[in-house]
Structures are given as C-alpha cells and as structure tokens.
Amino acid sequence: MLAYLSLELRRSLRDRRYLLLVVGWPVAAYLLFSTVFGSTADASEGLAPTVEIMVAMATFGAMGGVLMASGPRLAIDRQIGWVRQLRLTPLSPTRILAARLVAAMALSLPAIVLTFVTAAAVKGVTLPLWEWPALALLIAAGCLPFAAMGVLVGTIADGDGAQGLTMVLYLVLAALGGLWMPVQILPSALRTVANTLPSYHLAQLGWHVARGTGPALGDGLVLLAWFAGAALLAVAASRRLTLRAA
Amino acid sequence: MLTGFTTGDGGAPRTLWHMAQHLSTTGLPGSGDGADAVVLDAVTRSFGPVLAVDRLSLAVERGKTLALLGPNGAGKTTTISMLLGLTRPDSGSISVFGTPPGVAAARGMVGAMLQDGGMMPGVQVNELLSMTRRLYPAPLGLDEVVEVAQLRGIERRRVDRLSGGQSQRLRLAMALIGDPQLLILDEPTAAMDVETRRGFWHAMQGFTERGRTILFSTHYLDEADVAADRVVMMARGRVVADGTPSDIKDSVGLRVIRCALGAPGVTGLDALPGVVSATARGDRVELRCRDTDIALRALLAARPDAHDIEVSGVALEDAFIAITDGIAA
Numbered sequence A: 001m002l003a004y005l006s007l008e009l010r011r012s013l014r015d016r017r018y019l020l021l022v023v024g025w026p027v028a029a030y031l032l033f034s035t036v037f038g039s040t041a042d043a044s045e046g047l048a049p050t051v052e053i054m055v056a057m058a059t060f061g062a063m064g065g066v067l068m069a070s071g072p073r074l075a076i077d078r079q080i081g082w083v084r085q086l087r088l089t090p091l092s093p094t095r096i097l098a099a100r101l102v103a104a105m106a107l108s109l110p111a112i113v114l115t116f117v118t119a120a121a122v123k124g125v126t127l128p129l130w131e132w133p134a135l136a137l138l139i140a141a142g143c144l145p146f147a148a149m150g151v152l153v154g155t156i157a158d159g160d161g162a163q164g165l166t167m168v169l170y171l172v173l174a175a176l177g178g179l180w181m182p183v184q185i186l187p188s189a190l191r192t193v194a195n196t197l198p199s200y201h202l203a204q205l206g207w208h209v210a211r212g213t214g215p216a217l218g219d220g221l222v223l224l225a226w227f228a229g230a231a232l233l234a235v236a237a238s239r240r241l242t243l244r245a246a
Numbered sequence B: 001m002l003t004g005f006t007t008g009d010g011g012a013p014r015t016l017w018h019m020a021q022h023l024s025t026t027g028l029p030g031s032g033d034g035a036d037a038v039v040l041d042a043v044t045r046s047f048g049p050v051l052a053v054d055r056l057s058l059a060v061e062r063g064k065t066l067a068l069l070g071p072n073g074a075g076k077t078t079t080i081s082m083l084l085g086l087t088r089p090d091s092g093s094i095s096v097f098g099t100p101p102g103v104a105a106a107r108g109m110v111g112a113m114l115q116d117g118g119m120m121p122g123v124q125v126n127e128l129l130s131m132t133r134r135l136y137p138a139p140l141g142l143d144e145v146v147e148v149a150q151l152r153g154i155e156r157r158r159v160d161r162l163s164g165g166q167s168q169r170l171r172l173a174m175a176l177i178g179d180p181q182l183l184i185l186d187e188p189t190a191a192m193d194v195e196t197r198r199g200f201w202h203a204m205q206g207f208t209e210r211g212r213t214i215l216f217s218t219h220y221l222d223e224a225d226v227a228a229d230r231v232v233m234m235a236r237g238r239v240v241a242d243g244t245p246s247d248i249k250d251s252v253g254l255r256v257i258r259c260a261l262g263a264p265g266v267t268g269l270d271a272l273p274g275v276v277s278a279t280a281r282g283d284r285v286e287l288r289c290r291d292t293d294i295a296l297r298a299l300l301a302a303r304p305d306a307h308d309i310e311v312s313g314v315a316l317e318d319a320f321i322a323i324t325d326g327i328a329a
Helices: A001-013 A016-037 A050-081 A080-088 A095-106 A109-122 A131-141 A144-156 A160-174 A188-195 A198-211 A217-243 B015-026 B076-083 B126-133 B142-148 B164-176 B194-208 B219-225 B244-250 B291-301 B315-329
Strands: B036-047 B051-060 B065-069 B091-096 B109-112 B182-184 B213-218 B229-233 B240-242 B257-259 B275-281 B285-291 B307-313
Touching: A001 A016, A001 A095, A001 B126, A016 A050, A050 A080, A050 A095, A050 A109, A050 A131, A050 A160, A050 A198, A050 B257, A095 A131, A095 A144, A095 B213, A095 B291, A109 A131, A109 B126, A144 A160, A144 A217, A160 B051, A160 B126, A198 B182, B015 B182, B036 B076, B036 B213, B051 B076, B051 B213, B051 B240, B065 B076, B065 B219, B076 B091, B076 B182, B076 B229, B091 B240, B109 B275, B126 B142, B126 B164, B142 B164, B164 B182, B164 B194, B194 B213, B194 B219, B213 B219, B229 B244, B240 B244, B275 B291, B275 B307, B285 B291
Parallel strands: B065 B213, B065 B229, B109 B182, B182 B213
Antiparallel strands: B036 B051, B036 B091, B229 B240, B257 B285, B257 B307, B275 B285
16 A cells, blocks of 8 residues: 555656646745735734735645645546556555545645745744644645545546536635635625635634644534545445446 | 366265365365356346346356457446456356455456556556555566566656557556456457567466466457457357357358359258358359368269369358357347
C-alpha cells in the first residue's frame, strides 16, 4: 500500500498544471488581498489582516489541492480503466481508498506551506515558532471532509463532469465559507448557509490557532460530520456502481 | 468437463487411504488442489433485457490453454469479468482454484489483461511495474517481465504516452508480474502488429510450460488454432462447440475440393463419404469436407467426369461462421 501511496503522490507532484492551479492561485490571491486590505485593521477579529488573509488563503489552497487530487483524478482513473486494473491486484479496495485519501490530504501541504512562506517573506507575518507547523498540520488534517467529497464526486461523475463539478464545489465552498470575504458582509440567508459549511469551520479553526486561543471543539465536530456524510454517500454510490457494473 | 470421481480399472477405492491416493491423482472438482483451475456451473448474467451469459457451464483443466471464441456480444468479456470477480453472476456458481472469484485474485493467483484495463496516468512504465510488483507475494523479477513483455527500451516512457501496441504489452506485463497460476486474457493481441503477436504467443508458451493455465478470448481464429489446447466457441452466451482445434475443424469441414464437372449438377455429392456439403459455383463445384483424402477417392469413383481438381484449406473463420450460422438458424 505504501508503494501505491508513494506513486500516487509522485504523479501529483509531477503534474505542473495541477500545481500551478492549487499553489499559484492561493499565493497570488494572498498577495492581492493582503495588499488591498492589508491596512484595514479588523479589531473585532483581533487578527492582523495579513495573518487573517494568510490563514484564509492557505485554507483555500489546501481545500483546492485536496478536492482536485481526489475528485477529477478518481473520475479519470475510473474512466480509463485504471480502477478496474488495480482491482485485479491483491491490494484490497479499502486500502486503495485509504491510499487515495491520504495522498489527496497530503496534497493540501504545498499550498499551505507556500502561502505561509509568502506571507512571512513578503508581508512580514510573524507567529510564535510552534504555531507555523501546528497551523499547517491542523489545516491539512481539517481537509478530510474535502477528500471524502472529492471521492464522492469522482464516483458519481465522469472525467469532464467531475472536473466541472469539483470547480463549482470549490468556488462555492470558498466564497460562501468566508475565505474570500468575511461572511459578515453576506446577506443573512447566505450567512446561515455559510455557518454550516466545512470551509467556514476550517478557516475558523485556523483563525483560532493564529489568535492563540486554540482550536474550538465545535468547528472540529462540524468537519467530522461533513466527512461522515460525504463518506457514507461515497460508499453508497460506489456500491450502486459495482452492482450494475458490466 | 468436470473431472469427476471416476474409479477407472482399479474399482471403487476401498479404504480411506485408497480414497486419498485416488483423490491426489485425479483431483476433486472444486477443491483447492483439484485438477481444474476454473469451474463455472450454470452461470447466468444479464444486463437489463440482454442475456449476456446463459447457463454457462465450463471447467478449465490446470496447465491447459483454453481459447474462448465467439463474435462480439457472445458473452466472452462478461464471462471473463465474472471469473475475475469484477461482475457478479445473477445465478450459478463460479470457482477459481476452489475459491470464489476475487479471492483467488486477492491472493495474487490470477493475472489478467482486460480490454478496458487502463494504466495509472502520469507515471513511467518501470515505476508502475515496480509498484505493482510489490503488491504480490511472489512476483517475477522486473527485468524478466520487461523482457518477456517486450518493453525493453520504453521503461522510462510515461504510460499515457504509449502507442496501442505498447499499451497492450504493458497490460501483459501487468498481468504477468505477480507470476500468477492462471492468466486470463481478453482479446490480448488486439492492437498488436504481426511481429509483436508472434512474440506474445511465444511468451505464452513459456508460461504454460511452467504448468500455468491460460484462458483467453480472441476473434483471431488462427490464434485459437495455434495457441490453444482446447477451443470453446460461444454464441449468445452459450457454448456452441467445445473441443480441440481439429475437432472444431472436423465438425464443419475445413478443407475444400473444387472441381469442374462434365455434366452440371451437384445432386448426391454431399452424400459422399468425407463430404459435409456441396455447392455449385458457376461451372465449378465446391465440396466442403471433413476428410479430403476419403472424399476425393469417392468423388473420382462416383464422377469420373470431374476435372481441374483443386484441394485447399478453409480458414477457421469460415468454420466459425458455419457453426454460429447453424445456431442462428
């Protein structure tokens, strides 16, 4: 399983277009947003805008990395027959799935690290030393629901469909989750929706840590609930698929 | 063909020891140590209204090469898919080395080339092979597989940038790398050029010489003729002919006598010994024969006016059409 996992990782890191999208986008957006809004101090949050936006963009990039590495890739692998081929080997379906999830989760790290490095180098963001790795790992671990959502998308949609669906999911989760703008400026109906989204709660977790208050249990529970829901749906969808498989 | 519990000349085994002796030589169908690698018993599978496989019963003896022959839609791919545990039968039972399909594969005992088997995009041939190799308990050496599958020189190429023939060779390598007891090949030589195809069957011969079993489907009938010990023809999900390649040929008349006759008319010619059918083609007559030696002697005796005689073979393709036409009629 480790052999398969490491090959999964290797092929992702080789995909330049993928890296550009999931790393380049959040870093560029960070530079833009932190330059435009960098001077407007947000006293209510108690965080410097450069830090607040850094956490938001790292979350944004991490979520993108995980969604893109799970959904469209699984859909394509299914379409071209790699999933069928792999099922002929002694690697059990559970292990295949586990390897895919871990590989997808690991792909949140490039965006997180590069956003942090950019923030520190360009915008002079400073945090207590231990907070950098803690924050990075917390955001990466919090991407678990997105990995499950990706697997769900990759199971129900084919290649191009999965690509489109993932992109829509990505943008909706980012915009409504308050990663691009504070949810306070959303209309109240949308704000209610935002408060239920995993992207919102993952960003909240990060902001708590950056503020030095420690992660909140409630945010973690919401993320777990999203993971459980998406995972159950993905399992049900793949059962249905196997039953009518040719 | 189930081996069954036959006692032969020695009479019924009288003691447990005798029985054990007996079993160890003849094998017990369905058991792990049996003589059959694969047993299908009344297997049926349909897709919506389409009956793909219809009460198929078939046993494949260990160490043999069996060709599954049939037109598109005969149920070959569905049968293979069920043997691999990728598709479940609606009814009937399947065992592979005495275990349910899928279990044997999970133990690394089965290797397969699928028609729609794809390879992990974005990785190199040797990366994919060495990763897959590590999934099996007792795999072949990487170098050996590269050699046998004729992948030398393209090990570092990306798997999604291979030609059709190269991809097919990679599928073979993936099927062989676990050193399986049973190799299942779904139209393995499709997309291969003549040279590669020859190399392919040569490699397969080396494989069976080690006591391994091969089940392959093909529509290249000459391949079934050359490569298989036994040919099973399928049409509409059922077995329509089962035997050695020469059995199949004999049953339909695979040799032809063509001649001109002094007086026209083919009446009575199809009743000559060794002849399967007689047809007039212009001023010539065509006799399809199961044995041209016998038929020719009989023809000359019955019709001294026969001249311009030609004797030739007929492709297995024609035999195939004759049999499946018989089913359709």
